[in-house]
Amino acid sequence: MIDEAVVDLSRLQFALTALYHFLFVPLTLGLSFILAIMESCYVMSGKEIYKDMTKFWGKLFGINFAMGVTTGITLEFQFGTNWSYYSHYVGDIFGVPLAIEGLMAFFLESTFVGLFFFGWDRLTKVQHLVVTWLVAIGSNLSALWILIANGWMQYPTGAEFNYESMRMELDSFADVLFNPVAQVKFVHTVAAGYTTGAMFVLSVSAYYLLRNRDLPFARRSFAIASSFGLASALSVIVLGDESGYTVGDIQKTKLAAIEAAWETEDPPASFTLFAIPDRENQTNHYAVEIPWVMGLIATRSIDEPVLGFDKLIPQHEQRIRNGILAYETLEQLRAGDTSDETRRQFADLRADLGFGLLLKRQTDNISAATEEQIKRAAQDSIPSVPLLFWTFRIMVGCGLLMLFVFAAAFIESARHHSAASKRLLRLCMWSLPLPWIAAECGWVVAESGRQPWSIAEVLPTYLSASSITRGEVIGSLAAIIAFYTFLLVVEVYLMQRFIRKGPSSLGTGRYHFELAAEHTAQRT
Amino acid sequence: MDYETLKLIWWALIGVLLIGFAITDGFDMGVGMLLRVIARTDIERRVMINTVGPHWEGNQVWLITAGGAIFAAWPMVYAAAFSGLYAALIITLLALFFRPVGFDYRSKIGDWRWREAWDWGLTIGGVVPALIFGVAFGNLLLGLPFNLDDLLRPSYEGSFWALLHPFALVCGLLSVAMLAMQGGAWLQLKTEGLLLSRARRITEITAWAVIGLFILAGIWLLLGVDGLHIVEGRPADEAITPLMKTVAAGNSGWQANFRAQPALYAIPLLGIIAALATALLSRRESNLVFVASSICLTAIILTPAVALFPFVMPSSVNPDISLTMWDATSSKLTLGLMLVAAAVFVPIILLYTAWCYRRMFGRVSKQYIEDNSHSSY
Numbered sequence: 025m026i027d028e029a030v031v032d033l034s035r036l037q038f039a040l041t042a043l044y045h046f047l048f049v050p051l052t053l054g055l056s057f058i059l060a061i062m063e064s065c066y067v068m069s070g071k072e073i074y075k076d077m078t079k080f081w082g083k084l085f086g087i088n089f090a091m092g093v094t095t096g097i098t099l100e101f102q103f104g105t106n107w108s109y110y111s112h113y114v115g116d117i118f119g120v121p122l123a124i125e126g127l128m129a130f131f132l133e134s135t136f137v138g139l140f141f142f143g144w145d146r147l148t149k150v151q152h153l154v155v156t157w158l159v160a161i162g163s164n165l166s167a168l169w170i171l172i173a174n175g176w177m178q179y180p181t182g183a184e185f186n187y188e189s190m191r192m193e194l195d196s197f198a199d200v201l202f203n204p205v206a207q208v209k210f211v212h213t214v215a216a217g218y219t220t221g222a223m224f225v226l227s228v229s230a231y232y233l234l235r236n237r238d239l240p241f242a243r244r245s246f247a248i249a250s251s252f253g254l255a256s257a258l259s260v261i262v263l264g265d266e267s268g269y270t271v272g273d274i275q276k277t278k279l280a281a282i283e284a285a286w287e288t289e290d291p292p293a294s295f296t297l298f299a300i301p302d303r304e305n306q307t308n309h310y311a312v313e314i315p316w317v318m319g320l321i322a323t324r325s326i327d328e329p330v331l332g333f334d335k336l337i338p339q340h341e342q343r344i345r346n347g348i349l350a351y352e353t354l355e356q357l358r359a360g361d362t363s364d365e366t367r368r369q370f371a372d373l374r375a376d377l378g379f380g381l382l383l384k385r386q387t388d389n390i391s392a393a394t395e396e397q398i399k400r401a402a403q404d405s406i407p408s409v410p411l412l413f414w415t416f417r418i419m420v421g422c423g424l425l426m427l428f429v430f431a432a433a434f435i436e437s438a439r440h441h442s443a444a445s446k447r448l449l450r451l452c453m454w455s456l457p458l459p460w461i462a463a464e465c466g467w468v469v470a471e472s473g474r475q476p477w478s479i480a481e482v483l484p485t486y487l488s489a490s491s492i493t494r495g496e497v498i499g500s501l502a503a504i505i506a507f508y509t510f511l512l513v514v515e516v517y518l519m520q521r522f523i524r525k526g527p528s529s530l531g532t533g534r535y536h537f538e539l540a541a542e543h544t545a546q547r548t
Numbered sequence: 549m550d551y552e553t554l555k556l557i558w559w560a561l562i563g564v565l566l567i568g569f570a571i572t573d574g575f576d577m578g579v580g581m582l583l584r585v586i587a588r589t590d591i592e593r594r595v596m597i598n599t600v601g602p603h604w605e606g607n608q609v610w611l612i613t614a615g616g617a618i619f620a621a622w623p624m625v626y627a628a629a630f631s632g633l634y635a636a637l638i639i640t641l642l643a644l645f646f647r648p649v650g651f652d653y654r655s656k657i658g659d660w661r662w663r664e665a666w667d668w669g670l671t672i673g674g675v676v677p678a679l680i681f682g683v684a685f686g687n688l689l690l691g692l693p694f695n696l697d698d699l700l701r702p703s704y705e706g707s708f709w710a711l712l713h714p715f716a717l718v719c720g721l722l723s724v725a726m727l728a729m730q731g732g733a734w735l736q737l738k739t740e741g742l743l744l745s746r747a748r749r750i751t752e753i754t755a756w757a758v759i760g761l762f763i764l765a766g767i768w769l770l771l772g773v774d775g776l777h778i779v780e781g782r783p784a785d786e787a788i789t790p791l792m793k794t795v796a797a798g799n800s801g802w803q804a805n806f807r808a809q810p811a812l813y814a815i816p817l818l819g820i821i822a823a824l825a826t827a828l829l830s831r832r833e834s835n836l837v838f839v840a841s842s843i844c845l846t847a848i849i850l851t852p853a854v855a856l857f858p859f860v861m862p863s864s865v866n867p868d869i870s871l872t873m874w875d876a877t878s879s880k881l882t883l884g885l886m887l888v889a890a891a892v893f894v895p896i897i898l899l900y901t902a903w904c905y906r907r908m909f910g911r912v913s914k915q916y917i918e919d920n921s922h923s924s925y
Contacts, residue, residue, distance in 0.1 A: 079923070090652035093605065094645045100615050104630025105637050109701050111630075115623020116878045123620040123886060126613030127893035132900070135606030139904055142602035144923070146907050186879075189789055190700045191623070193879040358698070490631035491703035500638040507645055514649065518656055531922035 026384075031489045033497040034106040037504065041098045042471070043464055044508050048092035050463050053167060053214055054221020054256070055085045056160035059140075060153075061248060067153045076534070077245055078156070079144075080527045081225060084519065086141060091515050093134075095508065106497070110478050110488035116193045117183045117200060118173055125169030133162030167217070168210050175206025178474055179274050180482050185374050187357045192482060205274060208267040209470070215259040216466065219426060220459035222253025226433055228523050230452035237536045241527050243437070246452075250433035257427040264423065265321060272322030275480065276331050277340075277405070278473035279322055281412040284308050285332035292319025293330040297417075301409045306333065333406060340379065341402035347380025348398075349373050351390045378482040379405075385486045407475040415465040415472075422462035429455045552785040552874075554883040558621040559857075559873040561890055565617055567849050569610035571730070571842045576604035578731015580647070580674030581724070583667050586735075586746040590660070593667060594917045594925065597651060599738035601925045602908045604651060606901060608644075620886055624700070624790065624876040625860050629684075632694045632704035636680050636711060643676035655925045674731075675724060682723025685852055686716030686765075689773055689802060691864030696790060705865055715768050722761040726845055729754040729826060733841035736830065740911045748830045751837065755827035755844075759820055762848060766816065775799030775855075776862050776870060784858075788875045795867040802855035812854055819847035 059078055066074035100122070103111050111119075136158045143152055176182075182199025183192045194200070226249035232242035272279045279285075284301040285293070286308070295317035299308035322330050350373035356366050382405060383390045386397040393401075433452055436445070474480055478488040522529050528537040579600050587593040600607075619626045630637055646669035654666035690713055693706035732751030739747055774797045781793035806812045822844035829837040856862070861871040877883060917924055 086652055087656075090648040093608075093648040097612065097644050098641050100612050101630060101637060101641060103619065104615075104626045105634050106631070108627035108631035111619065111627035112624050112700055112702070115619055115626060116882050119616065119620030119623055119626070119878070120882060120886060123613065123616035124889050124893075126609060126616045127889055127897065130612060131606065131609045131893075131897045134609045135897075135901055135904055138602035138605050139907065141923070142598075143907060186787075189787060189879075194882045194885070197881075197885055490627075490634070491701065492631055492634050496634050499635070503638065503642055507642055511645065511649055514653065518653060522656070529922065 026486060026489055026491070027494060028385075028486070029494050030492060030497055031486050033494065033501060034489050035485065037106060037497060037501045038102060039471070040501075041095065041102060041504060041508075043467060044512070045092070045095040045099055046463055046467050047460060047512075048088050048095060049167070050213075050217040050220035050459065051088050051224055052085070052092050052163050053217025054219065055081065055088070055224065056156075056163050056221075057218060058221050058225055058248060058252060059085060060157045060160045061252065062245075063153050063156045065248075067149050073240060073244065076527055076530060076532060077241060079530055080241075081245070082140065083522060083529065084224075084228075087515060087518050087522065089137065091511060094511065098504065105500075106490050106492070107478065107488045108490035110483060112191060113483050113488070114180075114183075114192045114479055116191060117176060117180075120194065120197070121169045121173040121176070121200070125166055125173075129162050129165035129169055131162075133159055133166055136162065164214055167214050171210040171213055172201060172203065172206045174470075175203045175209050176200055177479050178209075178470070179203055179205040180479050185377060185482075187354055187370065190358075192479070204270050208263060208270045212260060212263040212267045213466075215256050215263055216459070216463055218256035219253060219260055219430075220463065222249045222256055222430065223426060223455060223459045225249035226253055226430070227453050227456040230449040231523070232526060234446065234449045234453065238526055238528075241535070246433065247437040250430055250437050253426075253430040254434045257423065257430050261423055261427060264420075268321045269324060272330065275473070277336055278407065278412070278469075280331060280333055280336055281407045281409045281473055282416045282469065283318055283330065284409050284413045285330060287334045288329050288332040289319075291323070291329045292316045292326040293322070294318055295321070296413075299413070301413050303409055337402050337405065340405040341398060343376045343379040344382060344398055344401050344405075346373055346376035347378065347382070348390055348393060349380075350377040351380040355391075375481075378477070378479075378484065381487055382476065382484050384484065404476055407473050412469055412473050415468040419462045419465040419469060422458045422465070426455065426458050426462070429458075549884065549887075550785050551787070551880045551883075552783075554880060554887065555784065555873055555877050557887060558877065558883055559860075561887075562614065562617055562621060563850065563853055564894075565610060565614035567846050569607075569614055570726070570845045570849055572607035572610055573604070574678075574727045574730040574845060575734035575838075576600040576607055576731070577674035577678055578727040578729065579734060580650075580670040580731070581678070581728050582731050582735070582747075582750060583674075584671050586743065586750055590663060591914050591917055592743055593663075594655065595739060595743060595912050595914060596735065597654065597670070597925045598912045598917060599735060601651065602904065604647070606904065608647070617886070617890075621878055621883060622860065622871075622873070622876050623878060624702070625871050628694050628696070628702035628704075628871060629692075629861055631702060632692055632706075633684060633687075633711070634704075635708035636684065640677045640680045643672050643680075646670060646673040651925055674727065678724045678727045679720040682720035683711055683716045685723070686713065686719030687711050688856065688861060689719075689769060689775075689852055690715060691776070691862040691867070691870075693865045694861075694863050695866050696869045698791070700789060700791070715765070715773065718761060718765050718768065722758065722765055722848070725754050725757040725761055726848060729758055729823075730841050730845060732830070733826060733838040736833075736837050737835055738911055740913060751841070752827045752830040755823045755830065755841070758823045758844065758848070759827075762816075762819060762823070766851075769855075770801035770803065773801055775802035775804065776859060776867050777804055778858070778872070781874075784874045787879065790869045790871050790875045792875065793868060793872075795862075795870055797867065802852075805854055805857055815847050815854060816851045819844055819851060822847060 059082055062074055063078040066078060136155045139155045140159055181203050182196040184195045186193045225245050229242040229246040232238050284296060284299055286306040294313040294315040297312045297314055299311035301308050318330055353370040353373055357370055380390055382401045383393045386401055387393050429451060432448055436448055476484055478485040526536060528535040579596055583593055583596055587596050650666045650669040654663055694702055694704045696702055729751055732747050732754060735747035776795050776797055777799040779794045779796045782788045822840050825840040826837055826844055829840055858872040858874055859870055860873050863870045
């Protein structure tokens, strides 16, 4: 039997390392494009101020990028350390996008990021601009391949189980590549990254404007951020809605959990704005519902139902029963009975093999599973409803709030007000945490919503773990938390230090603190 | 292309990625190791750090991509090695954490304690991974205590401390010496004055250490380590799992491949000659020293790879399930597809990497650091 504590601790470790990584990735994705836009302005207009903007925001980008790299290394190796059966079981498919990510994207991004920082005197203007764009493109391609891998975990198309090698094997790479879940995930996630980058620049620029410092620098940054941010926030929401539609189509269990849909409603389903989901009694307390909305988002129709757990759990139970048969047939095949008959039977049943494997958590001997164990496995085949319900709503709430902030900031800067209203600037400044809250919640919705599977309907999380000891995982978890937290404190400290210094940190002699110092020097 | 050829190509390609990692990331890790050894002042340390500043990030991707490629091409190796060597791998990761932040954050604050702390971080980020990778290679030759059940779930039956076998420690030291030598050779291309002369001395010393440790490891291997050989197995062009063969001990010191093909002895020999050349070239000013050092690294890494062939990860508790490059691989389709990806992207990577190095060519001086105090590391 697998030690349940090892599985839980490994999940905790993966969740924490991924959430840490995701504090830095969205900002890299967004800020790299903003840098490219600023530098394009520099090359086209020839105005030094745009170069200073690129360099200053680039400095902050660098502080963030270092942490993105630091936290990213862990993820590349963690599948092997903590999820070794997973790595064996799906490496044939899952490893491919990861390797291509390295070859196509990460090399590009990392090779040129060095030139971005060190190449200002070594390259021509246009060459440097190309380098900056390549960094932005590289980081976005990187996100593409990672999300193709992740999309496959959510919706494993283009692969078949091979009983001889006891693993999933690639069947059609085109299916993996054009996986609808991966496509919507990619556009939704990178747009969220652009929003994060824009909010960062907007918020910090608002801080300078409030302090009446470096106004031409801050105003230009504010304008770029508000327009880029408005377009991005709109895209995130539209593409998030598209994502909702795809989820409704493919990941019905996740959708039901987001909606806390214990019972299947008559279509079109209503959207539950607020409720306290109660897993024990399979019902919601204090629910506030808006009629029709969910049915429209999830099915794009008024007559298709959104399935609730009352329908889904019995479906899962049936698939678990089929899964037992699939597992028995697999054992026959592996024992040497490879007659056409057995193979045909297995081919018919193998889609449910994963559901059979869900029983491994209840019993070592799947064939001898009792009624009670099957029922419990079916009950356990859904993710944590309150968690999904709330993280989803927080994500959407933050998204709508950001849309409002960007729209207001855009209108303000389009009007060319010499002094934007203080109230708006304060709002922009204090909106800084919103994109991070939204992104982290979005990650929880996507990944926690996949449970109890590591590969949806193929491989249970429980089975995926490595045969390692509790002590090992506790040790690594403690060390990683301590390290990351320490580094995070350092990063935030540096970030705020350089934000406070502002463009004066470039040492050009043209900005606030330098001018102030010069002024004092002249007076004395 | 048939499955057997694909498997062979992937064995070679993973070798290319690991060697690429040693040559490129090796020199910046080496510079990290030498930081506290040969630089006396803050400005000297900044010169050293800035010689690798524009490149270390791209270099490190060789390691990341090698990880990804092993995942994709040899999923079972990725699964068994990384979970088996759990503690060692986590320690490596923790040490690697210091590098990105160390490089980027060090110069951001002038306080000497701050800089001293990051210098230690960069030293650890160079020494620890190099040591562990070497120890891991040594343990591959000794065999690792892992097993597979009939569902192909890997389990590990040894402890972290058991990895620290004296032979493996020699391999670990060898690896540290190799990367320190590579770092020294790089500094010979990129520094001037006092720092340059110290870099030349340290390169020479480490090159002699490489020669000594490599010969020591070789003799130890021949006299004290029992290799494996495949007694019976299925044809290499079939889809096979590690459970389908019989393996026996008795290939003393893993020399069967060299005996069968004496020309292969040229590889370890080349390693020694190249290390010798590195030592001698360090006595005068020559950019060839970096080439010699890189050749040395390549030959030394190839030596255990060729000795183990076709084994990749031998098991000491159940030799039959030892992982080989024939039976721990991905499906034919995956290997073929990945080959196309590698064939397209590796040349492109080499092209733009070369362009970046050309653009940043030239020595980093103290004057440069002083003039660009705000923008350099």
